Amino acid sequence: MLTLTNLTVDKDLSYEPEFFRIYNPQDRDKLEALLTSKPHIRIHDELDSQLDELIKSKHPKKKPEPQQMHALKLLHLGDLSMEDYGVWVYYPWSERLVHLLDEEEFVSMRTNRNVYKITPEERDVLGKQIVGVVGLSVGQSVSVTMAMERGFGEIRLADFDLLELSNLNRIRTGVQSLGLPKVVIVAREIKEIDPFLKVTCFNDGLTEENMDRFFTEGGKLNVIVDECDGLDIKILLRHKAKSLGIPVVMDASDRGTVDVERFDLEPDRPILHGLIEHLDHTQVKYLKTNEEKVPFLLAMIGVETLSNRLKASMIEVGQSITTWPQLASAVTLGGALCADVCRRIILDQYHESGRYWIDIEELIGDKTPKADNEYEVKDLTAEPLTTEEIESAIAAVKVDDQQSVQLTEEQIKQLVSAALFAPSAGNNQPWKWVANAGKLFLFHDEKHSISWGDFDNITSNIAFGTAIENLKIEAGQLNLEMNYALFPAPNHKRLVAACSFSPAQGTTYLPELAPLITQRLTNRKQGTGSKIEDEILRTLTNAVGSNGGASIQIVEDKEKIDAIAEIVAGVERVRFLHPQGHHDFYTKEVRWTDAAVHSTKDGLDIKSLELSETDRTGLLVAKSPEVIKLLNRWGGGSAFEKLSRDGIKSSSAIGLITMPTYEAKNFIKGGEAVQRVWLQANLQNLSFHPISAPLFLFARLNQGNGAELPTAARTALKKLQQQLQGVFPQLVDQQGIFMFRLSYADEASVRSLRKPLDEILQII
Template structure:
């Protein structure tokens, strides 16, 4: 059904009539005692007979005379007498001023300026004394940004906390703004400056408002700050990082104090450049950055290094952090609420008054967090439900527990010399482990190199029955065997040599290889294994012969099988699973604790100090991804996202990595046993070295299969039906992608293979003396 043609034309004409008022925000004053004004008003009323007229002058005069006689309790007759005396022979219609608001088409009769202000501010006394009110009315305040700034400006106007307001914003009102900006739907698409100026004029038509409709620019900042006299206070509520910095640089040059309120947690920034002319802008948070580059920044990724120190990521509210994870997922920008914006306006107006009256001289960042100030009592955390790691084994305990260890000595067994032992232990030190947790300790005793499980270091939710640690042991044992082969040594390995000592994983004894021995093709490549988490710009296919070689080397380990996915659609599905599995892992309190407290190292200094974990810089994160990791570090954020059934942003990094794969590889073993997981680790080592030897990079991504194993072989997910159901769904999709895998096979290792365009920095390792002791050195 189409709009009637006549109705369409009429609507167009009326809209055009309305539009001509869209830039008007100052009312017209008519003082009837002035003949010209009287004539103009008469013409207006004739031209627009539909204008609404509001005449409450008697009510206002009543308030005036009562305010002038505060010691008296006046009767109606006395009030009438005082009003007649005040009129001094004039008719009430001619007293004061008639104010016409063209955008409202309303004519209002009010007291003239001095009496109007006197009556309107009467109830301010003596929270604000008359002397203070007179001083405030000489002050000029500038407000940049009119979202929170609208509430600030209106509150300042209502309280008459200044004599002039300069307001700046280039934007127009959107419907999405109406969740926090007090306005009407008729104002959508109007300039924010016009809307605010109009609202102030409707409250107090005598308050001077100067509008900068184009917002603040390099060209007009000086005028905004200094024209017709310097501002006494600048209030920054803008979103643009370049303008935040520019306005402070200029305000500092003119020694104008700056006040900023962020609606989240009632965050307040005060910078008293009037009292501290040498104070660094933004409390010095961005001193390490080149602010001359800010105006050239285009993308959010480029701006983040500047935004982070200003926003203070760690001090954001939990809901704001969680919401930031959802930006460009379920929301388009950060949220603000009317309640926070409204009390933010009140807080800012209060601080403005105290600064201008010289009652407040501090600088700094402050929080008026209502949720923290008024909150339910905090219940003590239940620590009994959180699994705790076993105490790690010490070198003296290793010595004591192996005092009676009986090992079958191989024929021609030899003792290692110092140089051989050093080579093997350096290889062991470089071993790969989940999260680089390095769950091992080594003891060389009586010609045997003993591998112990340091259970404190391998503690994790996903390490069901120690399977993750056993894969790491297998990797390292194979690496040692290969290094020994390069040194012309044969390794004689006994797994779990003492049933009474389960933490003793393996005993390695050595003999010289025979002259006829043919070295393993990977023997000389143990030093090249490296994890690379970068994403290539161009994804190149891996030649079939390379994949065939990787398969052949991997499956030299008895029972090991390897499967590859190269199809783009299948890679897409598995990448999605990788992303969601990593997110779901964070929804388990233990998994979150392990990643952020045990695995990740957020600074190089932390990585150097601990000698373990994963250096976040090795992930090749964008600035946005780095802030996401910092936000996700807060467990309360993850609790919220799980409750909301959101958090897609947490999947982004792993999904992106998965998509940047030339192939995805899965290694399986026949059974869910300790021996098979150790053998599986050996297969992983062979795959890894073969890939790296061919110039192919490898990135382990095992969260999904580890949880699938818990789902099938353990009960760790039974307490959380949401996680159990989600992993069950992912499990089915995953094995549909790897359709060749027999249901009886056990997944051991999942990774992406690709051609990296940049080398990766190896993760730090524990010092030798933390993982190894030898009777050669005692």
């Protein structure tokens, strides 16, 4: 039986060869002792062919004949034998002894094929330079390429990592190097190419403690190549380089991105082109979590300029992969680009700073890209709501005027001002209020709400219900009682409600909720998970009431809350990966800048989503349709599930409001119940966050026969629907209207804006 337990594990970390010039008696004795102690050493003696090349190089116009070559060779050797000539170089890590021309002739011949891309004079300049390379994945390719061109005399290598199996997709070495320090691997490779180059290794990587030595000990660096992963070191080394006037070159191994900062020519240049000036980079070394690091990383790399595959891969980090991917082809290209740039900086042939892209896919690609239908979207538009349509619809309504009062303009504005604070899906505010003859009419202004998510006007109808509820409450403040008819003109579907008002009889309608109308808000912050008092839960249940057919169920069980979190997360993934759902989210729903928030006064302020910096970055990265195509091909996109999962799991309770059947009027009546519960929850200092996306997509699945849903999405939604029915059994025979989470949480970051009154109210 084979046993390996007693074998010696190789721990040799040497990277310096030994030189023997055996025309020197002392060196001859040392070499003989070495060969005696290690008779198994492999000897490589190709000096004869090296001499052939050397002599040919001295006679470029005419190649010497064999007999002439032999004579020239003997003349060149002089008094030395072939064995004594040159230098014997012993590589202890591979136990090889190699016979070479000595340094001057070796350098001349090894760089002979560079001439005149690099002149002999330029070669000699390069040979006096000191280059630093930090990070030895891309850095290995840079270092070895520069060594092959002999672009330096000394190279300082810094990396603290050991070689792992997964590194072998881009680091050129063999499996026998697994477990070795990367600096040792690269140093050995350089020494095997050119044993006369000086290599200085920093096995601990570049640190604050050794940075002075790395930059200046034995001579100041002429250029530094940054390929390290540590954000703090990336920033600190640039500050150091700037203070010393040393140019910095970096490759990103994506789209052939090369970054150059000429601190030698621009001593006042901001580091990283000023991309992180808005951040406190003095704190970067104290950052521990990805959440803290992402703002710096995002600013450094520039999300908009990443390749689509890297963007999609970023979304999968921590989901289906553990870290960012890198390919050998990109790393090799990066090595070539950095080596070229460093050489031209040193030789005073290039003087600029900037970020550059040598995108192979753009430069070398199909002239006519293959057509695909993986991301087909419609630019959903609606017919404008015209004055003619409004007047025609109003004329078709029969209103009993016997009990109604004629509202004054002041009363109209007060009532509609309260209505406009109602919630709507994505804060799209789908309403148009029209006052005519002292009455109010609610129209569906579809240009605001038309989207893939508003299947069969479900979300709009719920919003109309919430607005009507606000109107009823505010009417009570005017000692009025509101009466209304839903869809009162059958031939005018966009007329949602006709509202009339009469003097209040008896108790004012829900006066305790009136002050909450303008204060109500969505709070997506994570909760504490604290239990809600039973009395408060009863208050919320009572708020639904019995009129209209709405009912409510509230679950507090943590296992059920966790189950709901997974269901909602799964639905979010389906929604984001659906091209139209993805398109509408980015183009219709979210406002990404403060300027957009204040100019439109609708949609969701990105800050209201209460995202971590990592998740916000993920959303920015996922904006590209090409990213969604890739994620669908890969079966990826699990990161989208994170957007809601943690928040839901932190909830104290989850509520569900249902109606008996699937009807447009029931969604409006259900919306009224939603608003009462929402206002009452805020009155009890509870955070309220809608999580109804499953109900809306299930409606598309059930009532729309899965319209526009791919087979995989239909399958996933059917499974998720069954799971939700397991938590809320009433969904089997009732229509889900609205689902929400309740929690005790910190104050929301922002409040959604509303369009001004004159945009949504028309008095005719």
